[in-house]
Amino acid sequence: MLGRVNHIAIAVPDLNVATASYRDTLGAKVSQAQALPEHGVTVVFVELENTKVELLEPLGETSPIAAFLEKNPSGGMHHICYEVADILAARDQLSATGARVLGTGEPKIGAHGKPVLFLHPKDFFGTLIELEQV
Ligand SMILES: CC[C@H](C(=O)O)C(=O)SCCNC(=O)CCNC(=O)[C@H](O)C(C)(C)COP(=O)(O)OP(=O)(O)OC[C@H]1O[C@@H](n2cnc3c(N)ncnc32)[C@H](O)[C@@H]1OP(=O)(O)O
Numbered sequence: 001m002l003g004r005v006n007h008i009a010i011a012v013p014d015l016n017v018a019t020a021s022y023r024d025t026l027g028a029k030v031s032q033a034q035a036l037p038e039h040g041v042t043v044v045f046v047e048l049e050n051t052k053v054e055l056l057e058p059l060g061e062t063s064p065i066a067a068f069l070e071k072n073p074s075g076g077m078h079h080i081c082y083e084v085a086d087i088l089a090a091r092d093q094l095s096a097t098g099a100r101v102l103g104t105g106e107p108k109i110g111a112h113g114k115p116v117l118f119l120h121p122k123d124f125f126g127t128l129i130e131l132e133q134v
Pocket residue numbers: 009036039041043054056064065067068077078079081102103109110111112116118120121122126127128130
């Protein structure tokens with residue numbers, strides 16, 4: 001079911017500080033910040049040769065990363081995003097095994113303009129998984 005790692009996400013308390021650190025200290029290529037109100041986050045992508053790192057800052061009162069940052073105030077690794085060829089087939093296959101698909105269960109359009117879904121971290125060894133259809 002799984003294809004490539006599309007990105008690894010890090011929740012950060014201050015996106016400007018984190019972006020400057022990746023750009024100026026680590027010498028990485030970084031994207032412009034993108035606000036995604038439907039997802040409750042603002043994102044910057046760090047573009048690497050073999051994958052991307054997604055820096056996430058909470059946006060709005062009901063951000064899904066707010067509780068995570070309360071528990072990890074200096075930030076932390078938040079999720080890993082795997083590519084899948086058919087997100088609805090992946091969802092149905094996973095649901096049949098008892099894995100919890102988060103939210104309504106219907107894919108939303110993610111930061112790359114493609115359908116995404118999230119799987120509960122308690123079902124995958126403490127790691128929140130995002131699936132992105134490519
Ligand atoms: C789509 C735009 C962009 C993109 O790439 O295109 C993004 O990636 S947006 C990313 C932000 N969106 C999401 O994270 C959506 C999915 N997340 C959720 O639905 C929630 O955050 C959820 C269900 C993972 C946790 O929410 P909840 O309100 O239940 O928070 P709790 O603090 O009560 O957590 C319950 C339990 O899970 C542990 N937990 C929470 N988050 C994580 C995590 N990121 N990694 C590992 N574990 C996590 C938390 O510690 C609690 O454990 P407990 O043992 O009970 O303390």
